[in-house]
Amino acid sequence: xxxxxxxxxxxxxxxxxxxxxxxxxxxxxxxxxxxxxxxxxxxxxxxxxxxxxxxxxxxxxxxxxxxxxxxxxxxxxxxxxxxxxxxxxxxxxxxxxxxxxxxxxxxxxxxxxxxxxxxxxxxxxxxxxxxxxxxxxxxxxxxxxxxxxxxxxxxxxxxxxxxxxxxxxxxxxxxxxxxxxxxxxxxxxxxxxxxxxxxxxxxxxxxxxxxxxxxxxxxxxxxxxxxxxxxxxxxxxxxxxxxxxxxxxxxxxxxxxxxxxxxxxxxxxxxxxxxxxxxxxxxxxxxxxxxxxxxxxxxxxxxxxxxxxxxxxxxxxxxxxxxxxxxxxxxxxxxxxxxxxxxxxxxxxxxxxxxxxxxxxxxxxxxxxxxxxxxxxxxxxxxxxxxxxxxxxxxxxxxxxxxxxxxxxxxxxxxxxxxxxxxxxxxxxxxxxxxxxxxxxxxxxxxxxxxxxxxxxxxxxxxxxxxxxxxxxxxxxxxxxxxxxxxxxxxxxxxxxxxxxxxxxxxxxxxxxxxxxxxxxxxxxxxxxxxxxxxxxxxxxxxxxxxxxxxxxxxxxxxxxxxxxxxxxxxxxxxxxxxxxxxxxxxxxxxxxxxxxxxxxxxxxxxxx
Amino acid sequence: xxxxxxxxxxxxxxxxxxxxxxxxxxxxxxxxxxxxxxxxxxxxxxxxxxxxxxxxxxxxxxxxxxxxxxxxxxxxxxxxxxxxxxxxxxxxxxxxxxxxxxxxxxxxxxxxxxxxxxxxxxxxxxxxxxxxxxxxxxxxxxxxxxxxxxxxxxxxxxxxxxxxxxxxxxxxxxxxxxxxxxxxxxxxxxxxxxxxxxxxxxxxxxxxxxxxxxxxxxxxxxxxxxxxxxxxxxxxxxxxxxxxxxxxxxxxxxxxxxxxxxxxxxxxxxxxxxxxxxxxxxxxxxxxxxxxxxxxxxxxxxxxxxxxxxxxxxxxxxxxxxx
Numbered sequence: 001x002x003x004x005x006x007x008x009x010x011x012x013x014x015x016x017x018x019x020x021x022x023x024x025x026x027x028x029x030x031x032x033x034x035x036x037x038x039x040x041x042x043x044x045x046x047x048x049x050x051x052x053x054x055x056x057x058x059x060x061x062x063x064x065x066x067x068x069x070x071x072x073x074x075x076x077x078x079x080x081x082x083x084x085x086x087x088x089x090x091x092x093x094x095x096x097x098x099x100x101x102x103x104x105x106x107x108x109x110x111x112x113x114x115x116x117x118x119x120x121x122x123x124x125x126x127x128x129x130x131x132x133x134x135x136x137x138x139x140x141x142x143x144x145x146x147x148x149x150x151x152x153x154x155x156x157x158x159x160x161x162x163x164x165x166x167x168x169x170x171x172x173x174x175x176x177x178x179x180x181x182x183x184x185x186x187x188x189x190x191x192x193x194x195x196x197x198x199x200x201x202x203x204x205x206x207x208x209x210x211x212x213x214x215x216x217x218x219x220x221x222x223x224x225x226x227x228x229x230x231x232x233x234x235x236x237x238x239x240x241x242x243x244x245x246x247x248x249x250x251x252x253x254x255x256x257x258x259x260x261x262x263x264x265x266x267x268x269x270x271x272x273x274x275x276x277x278x279x280x281x282x283x284x285x286x287x288x289x290x291x292x293x294x295x296x297x298x299x300x301x302x303x304x305x306x307x308x309x310x311x312x313x314x315x316x317x318x319x320x321x322x323x324x325x326x327x328x329x330x331x332x333x334x335x336x337x338x339x340x341x342x343x344x345x346x347x348x349x350x351x352x353x354x355x356x357x358x359x360x361x362x363x364x365x366x367x368x369x370x371x372x373x374x375x376x377x378x379x380x381x382x383x384x385x386x387x388x389x390x391x392x393x394x395x396x397x398x399x400x401x402x403x404x405x406x407x408x409x410x411x412x413x414x415x416x417x418x419x420x421x422x423x424x425x426x427x428x429x430x431x432x433x434x435x436x437x438x439x440x441x442x443x444x445x446x447x448x449x450x451x452x453x454x455x456x457x458x459x460x461x462x463x464x465x466x467x468x469x470x471x472x473x474x475x476x477x478x479x480x481x482x483x484x485x486x487x488x489x490x491x492x493x494x495x496x497x498x499x500x501x502x503x504x505x506x507x508x509x510x511x512x513x514x515x516x517x518x519x520x521x522x523x524x525x526x527x528x529x530x531x532x533x534x535x536x537x538x539x540x541x542x543x544x545x546x547x548x549x550x551x552x553x554x555x556x557x558x559x560x561x562x563x564x565x566x567x568x569x570x571x572x573x574x575x576x577x578x579x580x581x582x583x584x585x586x587x588x589x590x591x592x593x594x595x596x597x598x599x600x601x602x603x604x605x606x607x608x609x
Numbered sequence: 610x611x612x613x614x615x616x617x618x619x620x621x622x623x624x625x626x627x628x629x630x631x632x633x634x635x636x637x638x639x640x641x642x643x644x645x646x647x648x649x650x651x652x653x654x655x656x657x658x659x660x661x662x663x664x665x666x667x668x669x670x671x672x673x674x675x676x677x678x679x680x681x682x683x684x685x686x687x688x689x690x691x692x693x694x695x696x697x698x699x700x701x702x703x704x705x706x707x708x709x710x711x712x713x714x715x716x717x718x719x720x721x722x723x724x725x726x727x728x729x730x731x732x733x734x735x736x737x738x739x740x741x742x743x744x745x746x747x748x749x750x751x752x753x754x755x756x757x758x759x760x761x762x763x764x765x766x767x768x769x770x771x772x773x774x775x776x777x778x779x780x781x782x783x784x785x786x787x788x789x790x791x792x793x794x795x796x797x798x799x800x801x802x803x804x805x806x807x808x809x810x811x812x813x814x815x816x817x818x819x820x821x822x823x824x825x826x827x828x829x830x831x832x833x834x835x836x837x838x839x840x841x842x843x844x845x846x847x848x849x850x851x852x853x854x855x856x857x858x859x860x861x862x863x864x865x866x867x868x869x870x871x872x873x874x875x876x877x878x879x880x881x882x883x884x885x886x887x888x889x890x891x892x893x894x895x896x897x898x899x900x901x902x903x904x905x906x907x908x909x910x911x912x913x914x915x916x917x918x919x920x921x922x923x924x925x926x927x928x929x930x931x932x
Contacts, residue, residue: 066894069881075890076704081875082890083697083705083898 007112009033012041013089014107020094023055023104025111027088033057035555036139036576038114038123039092043106053105054114054123055092056573058551062088093549093573095123125570130154131190133180134247135531135566136577141238143246144577146531146568148190153470156530156569157505160521161514162545163535169561170514170535171206172586174477175213176579177512178202181475182436183256184249197472199433201461203454204441205479208279211441212591213584214258220583220590243580252583257436261288261429263445263453266422273427276444279588288440289428290456291338292372296326297357303455304416306448306491314405315412321399322382322409327356332363333371338426342381343369375421379413386410420449431457433474447483454484455493462500462509470508476500481513482520494522501528519544532567534574535559548574613842618883624796625844636803637822637829641862646806651816651832651869657701658871662708662772663891664764666694666756667899670749671906672913674716676724687718688748689726689735689913692756693899694763697891698772705891709763712902714909717751719743726916733912757781764790773867777892780827780851789864792827792851793872795887797844801829811843818850818869821861827851828861832869834876835886846886848872 009031013024025041027033037057044050066084067073076084092111097103114123120142121127131152132145150156159177161170178200181187191198204210220240244252262275264287275287290300301323305315326342328349333339341364350356370381384392387410388403398406431440440457442450461474478484485497500509501524511525518526519541526532532547539557542548547567548556552574556565562581567574585591615623639646674687695710716726716735720743728734740751761781767774768788780792800807801824810819810831818832828851835846850868852861877885882893903909 066898071878072881075878079874080699080702080704083707083894085707 008110009039009113010090010111012105012107012109012111018104018107020097020102020104022058022091022093023053024089024091027090031088033060033090033113034139035060035551037090038095038120039090039111040114040119040123041105041109041111043109045103049099049101051101051103052098052122053094054096054098054119055094056123056575057090058093058549059091060088061091062086091551095571095573096125098122124575128570133186133190135177135180136564136579137243137246138575138577141242141246143248144566144575146566147570150530150569151510152190152473153505153508153510157510158501158525158529159510159512159531159533160518160526160529161512161533161535161564162516162518162537163514163556163559163564164516164538169564171210171477171479172582173533173535173564173579174479174512174514175202175210175584175586176582178437178475178477179252179255179582179584180247180249183253184247186248191473192471194472198436198474199472200437200475200477201431201433201457202437202439202477203479204439205443205450207443207587208277208441209587210439211260211262211277211280211285212588213255213437213439213586214260215585215591216254217581217583217585217590218592220252220581240581243578244583247580249583252580254584255437259432259435259438260285260441261431261438262441263287263449264289264422264425264428266418268422268425273425275441277441279591285441286429288431289423289425290430291426291428292374292378292424293330293332293338293340294430295378295424296330296340298456298460299323299327299353300452300456301326302492303452303459304420304448305412306451306455306493307412313408314401315409318386318399318401318405318409322386322397324351324353324356325397326378327353329369330372331361331369333373334363334365336371336373336426338428339371339373341366341369341371373426375417375424378424379417379421382413383410416448416452419446420452423449423453433461451484451491451493454478455496458493458496458500462496462504462507465507465509468507470506473508473510475510475512477512477514479514481515481525482517485522485525487520487522498522498524501525517541517544530569532574534565534567535563536561552576613845614838614840616838616841616845616879616885617887621884624884624887625842626796626798627800637801637824639802639806639820639822640828640858641821645820646802646809647820648813648817649820649866649869650814651818651871651873652866653870654863654867658867659771659773660698660700661871662764662767662774663697663777663875663889663895664694664760664767664774665696665777665892665895665899666692666760667896667903668692668752668756669900669903669906669909670752671909673745674718674913674917676718676722685718685720685722686743686745686748687716687722687724688745688752689714689716689909690749690752691715691903691909692752692759693902694756694759695895695899695902696763696767696772696774697895698767699891705894707895707898709767710899710902711759711763712899712904713755713759715752715755717748719748726913727920729912729915729919731908731912733909733916735913735916761786773864773871775868775872775889775892777889780853782826785855786853787855789852789856789860791864791868793889793892794849794851795884797847797849801849810847811837813847815846816869816873818865821852821858821865823854824851827853828856828858828865830865830869832865832872834873846876848887 010025010027012018013026016024035057039055041053064084064086075082114120129147131148133148134143135146136144138144163170188195262277262285265274265276273287275285277285305319328345329342330340333341372378385394385397386406442453485494500511515521536559537556542553562578565574565576670688670690672689676685691714693712696708697705698708699705714735715738717738723737723739725737726735764774764776768790774790775793813833815833815836818830821828821830831849833847837845852864875889877888879885882888
């Protein structure tokens with residue numbers, strides 16, 4: 001970026017109205033200005049003061065003055081029998097007025113391109129940002145910044161990313177944000193002394209893609225280079241290397257602190273612990289699940305009933321009763337960590353969950369009651385207690401609901417067994433946030449199981465942070481938010497998510513949520529997001545994004561992958577941006593070493609024989 | 610007898626205004642082709658045409674003024690108005706561009722009087738001019754005359770700068786012009802040629818011209834711009850050109866051939882121009898452009914009003930009158 005001011009590119013159009021929000025610029029013959037360019041216009045006020053308008057180009061138009069009919073164009077431009085004056089204009093949305101005077105730009109004033117760093121900082125409110133974080137590059141290859149204090153809960157929190165799947169690159173952008181935070185100097189500086197204890201939980205919902213982010217991207221070499229074939233010597237600002245450089249990252253690469261979790265395989269035999277992951281070796285991936293003891297103590301039974309209809313029936317009531325009863329009855333099973341034995345507690349044991357959990361309980365041998373090592377063990381026990389025609393039917397467990405409700409409860413629990421039963425077993429590891437980024441794979445799970453995992457993990461993170469202050473922060477990246485917190489209906493997961501959206505800011509639990517259409521997600525969640533990001537939109541849904549300008553709504557319907565629009569509280573206009581091709585692998589293919597490396601390794605192995 | 614349809618819009622009248630029994634004072638003398646009446650196809654005359662220039666002007670009365678002498682009761686008329694002139698030029702096969710456009714504002718008074726109007730703060734200012742006559746019609750005629758004179762000045766300058774220059778209307782009378790600029794006349798008021806030649810003019814083919822004839826201070830010829838429509842009158846699409854005698858006959862022939870070659874290419878388009886095809890496309894566009902440059906007529910009238918009001922409030926005599 002040069003230090004000298006650019007020459008003028010045109011004048012504020014006087015043939016149309018210039019307002020405090022928008023104006024047009026008639027371009028000089030030689031000026032080239034495109035969408036998203038930043039412009040500046042200064043005017044001297046009648047009272048001797050000076051006011052400067054900064055704006056962003058939102059539309060460009062051209063016209064031949066003197067052409068009254070379409071066919072005149074042919075006469076003017078091709079046959080050259082009629083004169084005409086070609087004029088080009090751009091429409092500018094005002095970003096900022098310095099000083100903050102609510103005045104329109106003066107028609108006829110000279111307009112220049114924003115060129116110097118101070119001008120750019122003023123135009124994009126960078127001078128007002130407490131803790132600027134680069135979140136992408138603009139059309140010209142210069143960094144676009146966001147105030148981290150609107151991401152970390154200080155002034156605002158939560159990020160909402162919308163866009164159609166496939167081309168909107170929502171997850172990629174979420175990971176890019178995490179990379180900027182966890183793996184760059186700038187990001188670490190913003191996280192401060194709490195940095196090492198700051199954790200992100202990323203749910204992987206598509207393929208095994210995110211299970212490779214701890215590897216360098218083998219395609220970065222070719223994609224990082226110049227794509228437009230710019231002249232040698234002048235850096236090509238569209239190349240990934242240059243884009244990363246603009247963001248202050250010299251050597252983009254993998255995520256360095258990652259834990260990978262995948263669900264215990266549904267096909268596992270009892271006692272066996274393995275995952276279904278094929279693209280990573282079993283030693284790289286931890287099989288996660290919940291030992292029965294954790295399942296009971298964390299009250300996860302409620303996340304087994306997350307269907308829309310569950311909330312409207314008495315099933316929720318009996319579930320609550322059973323949840324407490326299980327906690328009362330559960331004793332650690334001797335010599336088998338994670339397993340419990342269910343036996344009647346002494347009279348006077350509290351029915352309040354927190355009190356029960358506070359009791360110190362010694363392990364008991366299996367013979368003292370009903371040992372539970374798997375979900376099926378639990379199911380068998382509950383079947384005995386809740387089947388109305390069984391001799392062991394126990395009204396203590398039913399909470400006095402109708403027999404039909406007991407049956408409905410059991411029926412639903414039985415239905416969940418093949419979907420999520422395998423996640424509850426001894427031997428599995430609970431998900432622990434110890435590395436910077438923890439990826440939890442749920443892509444192969446049934447919908448119900450996905451909801452169970454998301455609900456269980458989110459509620460635990462939220463519980464853990466209660467009363468412990470904002471920092472260190474917890475970021476949660478969750479795609480398909482519409483599935484967990486839909487606009488309509490109630491469910492325990494939605495409650496957790498709405499709670500995070502509302503109170504997570506002060507507790508330092510920050511949601512980076514993604515969805516195809518923000519209109520499908522509960523408004524409490526989208527409304528609370530300080531940073532709104534939009535990728536390619538479905539043309540039919542673009543109208544729902546009120547924060548976009550009309551032009552951007554239309555443009556967003558044809559965005560290419562890698563182009564997003566960001567709306568942030570400080571800047572009164574949405575800014576289009578791009579983010580660079582990642583240095584970490586975002587799919588199986590990118591995680592593999594390049595062909596020549598593999599070949600060399602194979603040759604070496606062969607030669608070694 | 611056949612009935613024809615006049616192609617010009619009725620509000621513009623007819624380009625053919627020659628009365629059937631009108632006798633020309635003295636039929637023009639043929640001076641080319643050994644005094645025989647011939648048709649010549651247009652020719653480029655050389656490899657490439659020089660740069661072209663079409664010159665035209667517009668005028669507009671913007672406010673009527675009176676000067677009243679309270680002692681004698683005498684009233685003198687004045688008119689405030691504006692005229693603009695400019696050119697459309699083309700170099701080689703390049704685009705047509707507006708060039709050297711200029712707007713002048715005048716305040717013309719009758720009876721030899723010449724008071725001035727103060728300029729307004731919005732940039733309106735008037736040059737004063739005076740005529741002997743007193744009728745508003747004569748005042749407007751003076752405005753027209755000033756416009757024509759400004760056009761002629763530009764046309765001569767363009768001609769001298771090497772442009773093949775076409776000026777809309779007859780060549781200015783009473784000026785000595787020695788560059789080959791072309792006068793371009795759309796309307797035929799008089800039969801200039803002998804009746805036997807005059808009768809033949811409509812049979813010109815598009816892009817053909819007649820032999821040159823002498824006409825006052827210039828050489829002249831008829832030429833046809835465009836084919837006649839099925840119901841158009843015989844004289845539809847026929848214009849007359851003028852070339853100053855100072856150019857000399859040889860040069861005049863060359864210019865006439867060139868005119869018949871290139872003018873038809875610029876013929877006006879019927880669905881756009883009420884005076885097509887005679888009103889050339891560059892001229893039509895130039896007129897629109899110049900009229901636009903004159904500015905909003907309401908704004909101009911307001912400026913005159915402001916100026917008059919300003920001058921009155923500053924004139925001791927007027928102040929005395931209002932007291």
